[in-house]
Amino acid sequence: MTRLSEENRTWQAIAREVAEKVVRPLAKKYDDAQEYPWEIQEAMAEAGLFGVWIPEHYGGSGKGERNVLNLCLVIEELSRACGGVGVLFAVNALGSFPILVAGTEEQKQEYLPKIAKGETLIAFCLSEKNAGSDAQGLRVRAIADGDGWSIHGEKKWTTNGGAANLYTVFAVTDPESRSRRISAFLVEKDDPGFSVGKVEDKMGIRCVPVVETVFDGVKVGRDRLLGGRPGSGFKHAMGTLDLARPGVAAQAMGLAQGAMELATRYAMQREQFGQPVSSFQMVQKMLADMAQKTEAARQLIYAAAEAIDHGDSSVNKLAALSKCFATDVAMQVTTDAVQIFGGYGFMRDYPIEKYMRDAKITQIYEGTNQIQRMVIARNLMKEAAQLHFLDEYIPTEEQRAFEG
Ligand code: CAA
Secondary structure (H helix, E strand, C coil): CCCCCHHHHHHHHHHHHHHHHHHHHHHHHHHHHCCCCHHHHHHHHHCCHHHCCCEHHHCCCECCCCCHHHHHHHHHHHHHHCHHHHHHHHHHHHHHHHHHHHCCHHHHHHHHHHHHHCCCCEEEECCECCECCCHHHCCCEEEEECCEEEEEEEEEEEECCCCCCEEEEEEECCCCCCCCCEEEEEEECCCCCEEEEEECCCCCCCCCCEEEEEEEEEEEEHHHEHHHCCCCHHHHHHHHHHHHHHHHHHHHHHHHHHHHHHHHHHHHHCEECCEEHHHCHHHHHHHHHHHHHHHHHHHHHHHHHHHHHCCCCCCHHHHHHHHHHHHHHHHHHHHHHHHHHHHHHCCCCCCHHHHHHHHHHHHCCCCCHHHHHHHHHHHHHHHHCCCHHHHHHCCCHHHHHHHC
16 A cells, blocks of 8 residues: 655645635636636646646756656546546646656756746647557658758647647657657747637537647757657657656546545435435445545556555556546546436536536546556566466367367
8 A cells, every 4th residue: 555755745735725625616617618727727737736747957846757646646636526637637738748858958948947937838749530449550741951950741639739839749750660760849829820729519528628739730850850850659658657647647546535425425415215315225225336446547657656656567457457447436436426416416517517528538548448457457467477387287289288
């Protein structure tokens, strides 16, 4: 079980205060309007939340090189009040991890301090119309042009697009290469040729914009190529997702926690057959199952985040385990919470239905749960390939032939 440090608890408390004083009272307003909540953004920036995952030497408050446990604690607290605000915040970590992991020193100095202050908002442009799960199949093209690059094509489902003033963009620089085909670029909102296309109308996380981003010959200098050398973009994207997926898991788990708390209080007050519905064993079972799953998700997320912060070499499996498990839990728990609210749960007058709507996307973005299961199975098979000593305990080909 993860023991939170004093520093962890401090960030948790700061985030909880912002969540309860600012986020929860405004959640419905921005969900209804489907508008970016700039007043919440300001409160989060003022509280220093955008600096938690950025090391101190780049203007953040992080004591280490990776500070994913603090990041997850903040996302959990925000999402407990509003899942949209949880992702609106988390996507800045997703967008900036490539700079932290692979940026040149100049790129880190230029961008990270402004992100840490919440002055620069960043988005992550990987997915395209025909490249979702198959991220390697992306087609946005960057062509060497004079002393820089020009970028052509469209990205899909850019979370934070339009609100963000900086975009980490993955593009093909060497179409002939198999393993060095893709590079990452930093594109600023005001770069000529950049624009925002279709703005999506969404089921959940409605306060954060999800848009198409258009690159119509966007010309950037050499200094905007992430890391200064082309060809490592896909690996940087995958490495980034390993760091960011526990954050989606924390968003989901925060939603589950928030929905469970509302459902429990309601069950204690709602009377049927002359007694609170919380006194019925079927409702108690639902609440107890919600609590087990939510707590199990929490421990898995904290373990994944700690592994990242300690620099463990293989976090790929833990990140996928936490993302897949917590987001499936969020869908189950928020659906059961709506069930406990009965007819009131289905009505948009009350916040509980929003938890269920916000939870759905967590099973889809940053790698669908089908992709997470594939990643987990690939890791299992890699590990099992080393377990030669087990072979004497499983039927050999000859034994199986003889039995047949
Ligand atoms: N770290 C570093 N390198 C990695 C890696 C990792 N975790 N995973 C793979 N690589 C490397 C491999 O070593 C390999 O290198 P070589 O070519 O040198 O051998 C290369 O990348 C290709 O790896 P694979 O053959 O495993 O790649 P693949 O095509 O089979 O795909 C995948 C792997 C896991 C399916 C990957 O495409 C994937 O994760 N897809 C899901 C994409 C995704 O998550 N999109 C989310 C978009 S962002 C979003 O949703 C954000 C938002 O809106 C909030």
